[in-house]
Amino acid sequence: MSELTTDQIADEMFNLVKEYAGKKRFKASDLTKEIIAKHGDSVNKKDCKAALRVLMDSGRCVYGYAGGSFISLPGEEGAAKQ
Amino acid sequence: MADHKLRETPLLDELKKGPWPSFVSDMKKMAERKPMVNDLLGQLELSYKEKKGHWKHGGLVGVMGYGGGIIGRYSDAAKEFPACAHFHTVRVNQPSGWFYTSAALRELCDIWDRHGSGMTNMHGSTGDCVFLGTTTDELEPIFAELTEKDWDLGGSGSDVRTPSCCNGMARCEYACYDTMDACYNITMEYQDELHRPAFPYKWKFKFSGCPNDCVASIARSDLSVIGTWRDEIxxxxxxxxxxxxxxxxxxxxxxxxxxxxxxxxxxxxxxxxxxxxxxxxxxxxxxxxxxxPGTDTGATILIGGKAPIIEGALLATVLVPFIKMNKDDDYQEFKDLMERIWDFWDEHGVNRERIGECIERVGLGNFLEAIEVDPLPEHVHHPRTNPYIFYEEYFEEVDDAEAQKA
CATH class of the missing domain: 3.30.70.20 (Alpha-Beta Plaits)
Known part of the structure; x- marks a missing residue:
């Protein structure tokens, strides 16, 4: 049983994306690894997968593409403004 | 009759000559009622003239919650061709085996006519029904109409790409398993992986019913499932x-x-x-x-095929020589194997590295050990070219230690 709720994990993921906005592009697996590294055995990949879904469905983050897919804050349509 | 001035395209018009159907003729017909296609012709003419492309690719475009299915395209000549400033592609998950009723095709075309350029690609190389050219504002309405009619978007980016299959038992007596059922089952099982990119790079499944491999899965998919038999012809x-x-x-x-x-x-x-x-x-x-083919049928699973994008092309190699593609247990053996492979790839794959490249980098032996598959003669890709054999000493040390204990 996870000690963190799905919403809490989603919030932590969102904070990571926000903190590193413009500096680092997180893939879904990067966020999962960060959360597991921070909380150890109290979270697992399945919890993180559910949290990612909550995060993306909330609209706080969006998927972007630049060679590979990454998770980002909603903003300008990348290539549209270049 | 068009209510906008049609672009002059002398270079493209050359492609209308000759006995074959021409995409230029089709686009010109569409350009009369779709300014987007008219400007697209203009931009293409410019590309032919300058010998360079004018598309920008990628960005944050998509529909809410999904990371796949929409491919952002923008023109870098938008001032000159404003109607195709946005020209996004929408991938629609095709039915297994590409069977449509004419009513279904009309449904798709009507949706696309209302919200996009009206041009389609039936089908893209991954297998999806591809809608070519729309604007960002139209994406959510298209998605809403598609899902209301039980269609869904396909994959794009670093996710499971829309699985595809030959039409197998529906039309072909050689099919050694039900490719259409397997493809549908796997598509439904991995909806999350299909719509929410979480992998180092793309992942393609293709299902062929027999070794004729009509969908060329051995060359075009990361995980190729090819029907076979283990008794006698x-x-x-x-x-x-x-x-x-x-x-x-x-x-x-x-x-x-x-x-x-x-x-x-x-x-x-x-x-x-x-x-x-x-x-x-x-x-x-x-x-x-x-x-x-014999009657004791199943499939061979091969891994690592890909077209040349980052690294060169790879043909898939045998991973599991024979597996029963069993509908009754919901393909559980296959799915268990997938979980182990994806766990490994998640852990060891680097950004934009396909599984075939990852296996080449870490070594097939290490990969097999990690996914708990015993090495088999069928895994040998070609005879060894290195005449030297190195024994790993630690195995002997372990053996010695165990012998002492005994």
Whole structure:
């Protein structure tokens, strides 16, 4: 049983994306690894997968593409403004 | 009659000449009522003139919650061609085996006509029905209309790409498992992986019913499932005689073309040394009434095929020589294997690295060990080229230690 709720994990993921906005592009697996590294055995990949879904469905983050897919804050349509 | 001025395209018009259908003719017809297509023709003409492309690719475009299915395209000549400033592609998950009713096709075309350029690609190389060209504002309305009619978007980016299959048992007597059912089942099972990119790079499944591999899964997919059998090729000797009587040169066209020389013909009957058959399908294709695949059927799973994008092209290699593609247990053996492979790839794959490249980097032996698959002779890709054999000493040390304990 996870000690963190799905919403809490989603919030932590969102904070990571926000903190590193413009500096680092997180893939879904990067966020999962960060959360597991921070909380150890109290979270697992399945919890993180559910949290990612909550995060993306909330609209706080969006998927972007630049060679590979990454998770980002909603903003300008990348290539549209270049 | 168009209510906008049609672009002049002397270079593109050259492509209308000749006996073959031309995409330019089709686009010109569409350009009369779609300014987006008119400007697209203008931009393409400019590209032909300047010998350079004018598309920008990528960005944050998509529909809420999904990371796949929409491919952002923007023109870098938007001032000159404003109607195609946005020209996003929408991938729609095709039905297994690409079977549509005409009503379904009309439904798709009507949706696309209302919200996009009206141009389609039936089908893209991954297999999706591809809608070519729309604006960001239209994406959510298109998605809403598609899902209301039970369609869904396909994959794009670093996710499971829309699985595809041959039409298998629906039309083909060679199918060794139900490709359409397997493809549908796997598509539904991995909806999350299909719509929410979480992998180092793209992942493609393709399902072929027999070794003819009509969807070219061995070359075009990361995980290729090719139907096969493990008993004997069924022979109808009466039909063999009919072929011979009708003038077929059985020795020249069948026996001598067997790549492993496992067949013989005494002028009356064919015999096959099935242990040496490599399932090339040549004899069965040439004499379909006389020869058929065996009855103990299943599939071979191959891994690592890809087209040249980052690194060169790879043909998939055998991972599991034979697996029963069992509908009754919901393909559980296959799915368990997938979980182990994805766990490994998640852990060890680097950004934009396909599984085939990852296996080449870490070594097949390490990969097999990690996914708990025992090494088999079928995993040998080619004879060794290095004549030196190095024994790993630690195995001996462990053995010594255990011997001392005993």
């Amino acid at each position: 069924r022979i109808d000797q009466a039909a063999v005689k009919e072929y011979a009587d009708s003038g077929m040169e059985i020795r020249a066209n069948v026996i001598r073309k067997c790549p492993t020389s496992c067949m013989s013909y005494d002028g009356k009957e064919i015999t096959i040394d099935n242990k040496n058959c490599n399932r090339c399908m040549h004899c069965i294709n040439v004499m379909p009434k006389a020869l058929r």
